[in-house]
């Protein structure tokens with residue numbers, strides 16, 4: 001059992017954890033939300049949302065945070081607590097995003113990591 005793995009990536013809901021499992025194995029938490037949404041054939045404004053995070057018809061919830069790890073230091077959207085991600089919202093989100101998540105996992109390469117120190121061979 002690899003307990004703890006993924007917890008820091010905001011796997012708030014078992015459905016989301018399942019959907020994002022392979023994705024996070026590859027991308028290590030960073031969420032390419034635009035790519036995922038595009039690959040899912042939808043738009044950010046059409047994603048399932050939680051009403052209490054709607055302001056004047058605009059979503060204020062950070063989906064990156066829900067799906068994994070929001071890497072935007074100046075993110076102005078709301079990072080909710082895990083126990084607020086539940087019920088219909090998580091299920092609907094998974095239905096909409098699963099094809100996009102799979103597509104990005106299969107076709108997109110993660111950003112290159114900083115080069116590791118070269119080891120002398122020979």
Ligand SMILES: [Zn+2]
Pocket residue numbers: 062064065070071072075076077078079
């Ligand atoms: Zn965020």
